[in-house]
Amino acid sequence: MIALEFDGVCLRYGSNVTLADGSFRVGQGKFIGLLGPNGAGKTTLFRAVLGLLRPSSGSIRVFGQPTRRGNAHIGYVPQFGKQLNQLSLSGRDLLIGSVTGSRYGWPFSTAAQREDIDRVLEVTGAGDLARRPMGTLSGGERQRILIAQALLGSPKMLLLDEPLVSLDPNRQESVVSLVRDIQQDLDMTVLFCSHELTPLLGKIDGVLFLGQRKVALGPVEEVITPKVLSDLYGAPMDVVRSAGRVFVVAGGPSPAA
Amino acid sequence: MYLIVVSALTALSLFIAPSNTKAADLITVVAAENFYGEVAETIGGPEVTVTSILSNPNQNPHLFEADVATAQAVSKADVAVYNGADYDPWMLKLLKASPRAGRTEISAAKLTGHKPGDNPHLWYDPKTIPAIAKALADEFAKRDPANAALYRQRLASFEASLAPLTDMIAQLKAAYAGIPVTATEPVFGYMASALGLDMRNYRFQVAIMNNTEPSAADVAAFEDDLRDRKVKVLFYNSQVTDDTTTRLLNLAKQSGVPVVGVTETEPANLDYLAWMVSQLEALKAALGAPAK
């Protein structure tokens, strides 16, 4: 079963083309890292999958269906928003708010919805955290709540947009582990967008690399090579392996020098 | 703490006062502007008690916000006198907030046939104060028929007392009708009309009154009138100082156009008659001809 399919897709952000004639397929139940330089269009790609952006050409299919807004099969953890910084609202109330706030009218949650909330908090181990004000949680703890929120309604696909930003390395590791565990338990397809490859190594099934309006999908060893990366960065790149870790570095003489 | 005690005692006394039988016999009058309040005092004498709301000459009548005491005075009044023509809209609000059966409302605008949009400075029209006086006399006589003759008598003396003003207006009109004059604001407008003066730059004045900017063309026309001495007198509102007015005053002085200060509100130590007469004296001096 193909979870996500891009066929000759062209994506635009304003007047910028971020993807030209991109095609790939992600199988169901895979944990894919979405990587690429800043401004390459990773968030734009997510918005296209979420149905918030129409591709200017080509087609995108999610579990065989065309993309649409409000797709209940997709859970989304957006980039860090500062509105949640000072919030005295508890995580639990935040979750209730997103459930009742997804429609107009009756503002109270049903028993079924509250059970779902309990479920996701248990799955992510965030039950106690969810009782505290969001503003008092650390970055990693907040991410745990947001991941739980994305699991409401039992989606089959999970998109995480730069969840590791402003977390220190050991926190980063625990977030990736948590996602990996959930992904395997619930057999979800996950696209995990990140700046760096290192925290994802050994946990992801493959890499979707976006750069220079091109995209490459494959196992780490096939995509994270100097040849593929130089092409996708539009500049000479090198790959350094050390103690089981992989670093992508700018390599070769700099063009401006 | 002290303030609360004092206020509580003051409030208490407000509740006690009405039970005084002498007070209950008086006709209670509330006047939005003190120059109308004065008229009520003159006509009503000791038979009425008058509260004037706008009585501080330094208070800007356009920014007035009524306080509790004012609202109380309005609610207890038998007779309410006010200018109207949207000059004192707060008064209408206070009256509607405290409806009272049998209360009489006297509006200077209605009496003199003026409507919203007209120049609201009705007290400068020589017809207004006598009309108010007559309306008040009639009203007091209706409410207190026993003293009707008294009120009519006071009305007659009041009208007689205004003779110096009426005479002066007639003199000045005979001498200076048709002479072009100008003003920074329309305050003096109705009086200028009564004197037969030709008031120029009206659009400029309306802009100032409405708190908007006069157009460049209107400002230029005004300055030309001064520079070329097309006007014989410049009236200005002596209670207002701003750059526009100051510049025009200086220009007038440089060009040799005499200036006359008029006020929107009644000065502290003058009554209506003295107020109007003193301003007309200033005008006479400015126009420079001996009285006939």
Place this chain on the structure above:
Amino acid sequence: MLQYDFMVNAFAATFIVAVVAGSIGYFMVLRGQTFAGHAMSHVGFAGATGAVLIGLSPLTGLTFFTLLAGLGIGLMGERAQSRDIAIGIVLSLSLGLGLLFLHFYTSFAGQATALLFGNVLGVARDTLWIMLVMGALALVILAVIARPLTFASLQPELAEAKGISPKILGTIFMMLVALAVAESVQVVGVLLVFSLMVAPPATAMLLARRISTGIALAVLFALAQAWIGLVLAYYTNWPTTFWITLLGAVAYLAANGVVHLTQNMR
């Protein structure tokens, strides 16, 4: 005190304004849009003056124009900084238009300006009925959009992914603010409406954990502020609006103090 009609009307009017301003104000503070509320109260002037020029009632012009401004601000600004800019632009444009309309007046513009000087002590009995109807309408609209609005305010990207449009909600809300402000300003005055829209919700937010308790507290504080302010004004004869704004500031500072103390005690 209550033997005076104008005092009874004042308590009734401030009750309605407190409920509406407190609840709508809660969302304004949540969304960081208190500036919008302030701007709305000045925008109505252009509408009032323009309406009289073309022969309509100033109230019609004020309401229509304020709603239009709400629509404009809502459609223009999405992110926080562009909202500020959007509001600033709409406000200055409206004030400029107001000046232009006044320019065309050949007579005294008292009718239009009179509309803007509301006085809480000058509320007529039939005005109260109108206020009640408009207030109820505003609350119904707020109740319908409250949950999605909260969601879209706290987590706009996620709300969008779920099929809720933060832009449309934001615009509806802005028009609701416009309606509430336009109708109450001409009754009780600019300052009173604004002070009940900002301080009580801000104070409530310091103390309440949940949205629902926050709104309830905001309304409660607004009501307390208004009514205690009225009583103090009655006995001291100092301006009502002064007392109400003072109480608002005091309540906010006190709540701040309480929060700091309880934090330090942990």
